Amino acid sequence: MIENIDSALVDWSRAQFALTALYHWLFVPLTLGITFIIAFMESLYVKTGDPEWKKITKFWMTLFGINFAIGVATGIILEFEFGTNWSNYSWFVGDIFGAPLAIEGIMAFFMESTFIAVMFFGWNKVSKKFHLLSTWLVAIGSNLSALWILVANGWMQNPVGMHFNPETARNEMLNFWEVLFSPIAINKFLHTITSSYVLASVFVIGVSAWYLLKGRELLLAKRSIIIAAIFGLLSSLFLIYTGDGSAYQVAQKQPMKLAAMEGLYNGTEGAGLIMIGMLTPGKEINDNKEEYVFKFEIPKLLSFLSYGDANAFVPGVKNIVEGGYEIIDKDGNTQIALSAIEKIEKGKLAISALSEFKKAKEAENIELQEESLITFRENFKYFGYGFLNDPNSIIPNVPITFYSFHLMVGLGFLFIFLFAVVLILIFREKLIEKKWLLRALVFTTPLAFIASLSGWVVAEVGRQPWTIQDLLPTVASVSQIDASAVQITFWLFTVVFTALIIAELKIMFKQIKIGPNEGGH
Amino acid sequence: MIKGNPLKRFFLFYYDGFKSMTVGKRLWTIIIIKLFIMFAILKIFFFQDFLDKKFSNDKEKADYVIEQLTNPKNINND
Structure with missing residues (x-):
């Protein structure tokens, strides 16, 4: 029974997952983006x-x-970690992740592994065109691998296309295409890969700027900057589009996350979009403190971006907890939003009905089985709320979500500005003279990683307390293991991953210092 | 381009590739150490599958998880 769950266990399990996911994500976006930049460069080689x-x-x-x-x-x-620390969650997810992750595994293995070998070992051994094709397939393959992972994540943010089997306590996939083409999943995929293209572009420009500062590899640096700045600028424009799509989906499916992203406690019609702001420290849902110490906002823009109507009502944290405002359901009908307390009651009904169903099944009481199943199905969409006691526990960490979101967006616009400036200056052949800008470009490189990680913090912290939106909270997802075991592995991972990052940086810096050579890789 | 027996070509392709690597040799060392730590230490000693370890079949796992989910009496979720 989930009795007396140690909150330290939940916190350490979350911390460990966050640590490993964030470390993992330090490597992924560069791969997703730089493979395309390499493919463009090789295409130019084959063409010219x-x-x-x-x-x-x-x-x-x-x-x-x-x-x-x-x-x-x-x-x-x-x-x-899924299998050890999050066994309830892993079981509950059922076969939903099976298909996407299996496809991801096959794709990653066959497309990336096979063609990466051709990419690295195939110079002068296969034809130029086949080598180029391999490079493109590595780029496409790595991005398609990301698709399946992000589809799985998208399902957690908006579970669709499945049926919960009360006999096995597992979700079963009913419609693969609904899972794959869930608007949240598609937006997440497009937003993530385009942000990775921007990150890789910033990386290429940063390294090239260092060469320009050192007065070496000038042709390599200039050409690389042109390719990366064009790719980065175009990707950034698409990134704004996909970001808008993601925010729209969040407004529809995860309004609490949107409220946290904007630090909006009290909903309003014609809500403005905060461009820069500082939240009032220690602000609580029911106190009378102002939401912001200061803010600069664009009037009505949040309402317009969220609902396509500049005067639309955007619910705040308090409204979502208290309910009572109008919402449009998936069939287009106007409904009154339930309060968190009402959802908790419905969730507890669903849990109780599941328990009754289980007992009725064991007693072979068909009538009671059907009766409890009806109650369960009616309330299943609030299942996860049944594990909560305090209505305020549906509120994520607002400051972390707010600042991560604004940091990500702010850096995104900084990168657009830099791409444009760099392009103008390099075509006017003035970039090399601007030493201060070159230095700034070098130091901008880590900011791209910070922006990318911030995006994940928004996505994941902003959807707390859920591992699966509305269906399963983190507290019900963990395994009944000893918190100290999770602590030990947390520190083990910290050591291993830090060593890997240090190795990466050391080898990478050394290779950059060596510069291009004609030998092998 | 290497010509001849396809299997030999395949072998030589990888053999020559690995042989001519410079920075790649160090990277392969890191990959092997990393995979060893992950699969031979972390997976075996620290990350055994919780349900697989406790139960021998899906029915038992399902019963356990349902039991967990249907008795959320004292979860500390405040």
């Missing part, structure tokens, strides 16, 4: 026959290889 493009391609391929090698398999740790 200019050996300088080959040299440039091979140089970035080596850096990609370092990142790929150090990062590969770091995500497997997350799967270990």
